[in-house]
Amino acid sequence: MNCICCNSNKFKNLVKFKKFPYLNTSVPIKSKVKEKFDQLNYLYCKNCYHIMIDPRPKASKLNSLYESFYSYVSPLANKNISPTRDNNFLLFVEPWIKKNKRYSKVFEIGCFDGYILSKLKKHFKYHEGYDPSNGAKIGKKFGLNIKKKFFDSNTIPKAKFDIIISRHVIEHIYNPRKFIKNILSIMNEEAVIIIETPNFEYFIENSKTECFSFQHVSCFNYFSLVNLFMKFGLIPFKKKINENLIIFFRKGNSTKLNLHNNKNIYSYINYKKKYINQKKNILNLISNNFDKTKKFLVWGAGGYAISLIYHFNIDVNKVLFFIDNNKNNKNKKFIGFNSEIKLPNSISNYLNNFDFILIASMYHNDILNQIKRLRIPTKVIILPSKVIQV
Ligand SMILES: [Zn+2]
Numbered sequence: 001m002n003c004i005c006c007n008s009n010k011f012k013n014l015v016k017f018k019k020f021p022y023l024n025t026s027v028p029i030k031s032k033v034k035e036k037f038d039q040l041n042y043l044y045c046k047n048c049y050h051i052m053i054d055p056r057p058k059a060s061k062l063n064s065l066y067e068s069f070y071s072y073v074s075p076l077a078n079k080n081i082s083p084t085r086d087n088n089f090l091l092f093v094e095p096w097i098k099k100n101k102r103y104s105k106v107f108e109i110g111c112f113d114g115y116i117l118s119k120l121k122k123h124f125k126y127h128e129g130y131d132p133s134n135g136a137k138i139g140k141k142f143g144l145n146i147k148k149k150f151f152d153s154n155t156i157p158k159a160k161f162d163i164i165i166s167r168h169v170i171e172h173i174y175n176p177r178k179f180i181k182n183i184l185s186i187m188n189e190e191a192v193i194i195i196e197t198p199n200f201e202y203f204i205e206n207s208k209t210e211c212f213s214f215q216h217v218s219c220f221n222y223f224s225l226v227n228l229f230m231k232f233g234l235i236p237f238k239k240k241i242n243e244n245l246i247i248f249f250r251k252g253n254s255t256k257l258n259l260h261n262n263k264n265i266y267s268y269i270n271y272k273k274k275y276i277n278q279k280k281n282i283l284n285l286i287s288n289n290f291d292k293t294k295k296f297l298v299w300g301a302g303g304y305a306i307s308l309i310y311h312f313n314i315d316v317n318k319v320l321f322f323i324d325n326n327k328n329n330k331n332k333k334f335i336g337f338n339s340e341i342k343l344p345n346s347i348s349n350y351l352n353n354f355d356f357i358l359i360a361s362m363y364h365n366d367i368l369n370q371i372k373r374l375r376i377p378t379k380v381i382i383l384p385s386k387v388i389q390v
Pocket of ligand 1: 003004005006007008045046047048049050224
């Protein structure tokens with residue numbers, strides 16, 4: 001086995017989760033999908049620190065699950081939500097596009113509902129997007145030129161493009177080299193590729209686990225991503241690095257890459273130890289806060305909640321039900337749980353049936369305030385270590 005980014009054959013174990021679900025999104029309550037769990041094991045390359053799943057689940061197995069069940073909230077169809085990650089991308093990218101007016105055709109791979117295209121299309125004469133999910137249908141209703149398909153060797157568009165955008169796709173792809181070759185075949189000579197993908201180095205340095213799921217087969221850091229693109233004569237010329245990487249590439253001669261420093265390397269070596277400690281602390285915190293019912297609620301019904309439960313071996317039988325503000329989760333459940341996901345206003349009917357609420361969301365401050373506003377008399381646990389009496 002060789003690293004897809006740098007060809008090295010030296011790997012080390014990063015972290016292992018004994019049981020993780022293939023599907024970490026909610027499904028309709030009546031759906032008959034069978035529970036499917038597997039061990040989720042990650043290795044990292046000793047040369048470029050690229051992280052990969054080993055062994056990989058079959059792509060066909062995952063793709064059919066995602067095509068049927070994968071969904072985000074559409075920011076085009078739901079004007080009340082503000083998609084932070086998308087808006088941050090636009091803030092970084094749009095001023096540059098405005099300044100470089102020579103571009104006329106834009107293509108987005110994995111555009112979901114086309115929110116980004118809807119904001120950028122005024123700068124172009126032609127736009128096109130691909131997405132295999134039902135997001136494509138939403139985008140079409142909003143008048144965008146989106147096709148409901150995967151981007152692969154059989155579906156390459158006829159046009160050549162000046163700007164090609166692909167956000168949060170490459171980490172899901174089984175063969176990123178083929179993916180880049182396919183992109184090269186639709187590039188005009190002066191074309192620019194803009195890639196956004198999670199920066200796994202950020203997650204490693206901050207001892208976070210929520211990014212690890214079967215969907216993320218290739219986990220990049222700046223160095224491994226650039227190394228891979230440079231193999232195809234593509235060089236980076238503009239970048240933003242925080243928890244995500246946004247990198248602009250164009251054709252050119254190779255440039256010198258800065259290797260990892262010691263600080264980064266130690267965070268990979270120590271990751272497993274930190275994770276095991278974290279797990280112990282979280283399980284203690286939960287068992288120390290049990291009271292009469294030995295049950296609790298989980299607020300948040302996204303991938304984050306499922307990651308939390310399975311990464312830290314939290315006992316699923318102790319979860320009374322999940323709560324979520326998103327009405328799209330009505331009549332839905334998670335595989336492996338019997339009860340349906342409920343809206344916050346139903347909590348008051350169950351006050352004697354649980355000991356605390358565990359918040360499993362990035363928006364924990366907003367949720368805590370909401371619990372206070374709803375006057376729910378309960379304990380609230382915010383991980384990694386906060387307990388609040390409301
Ligand atoms: Zn490597």
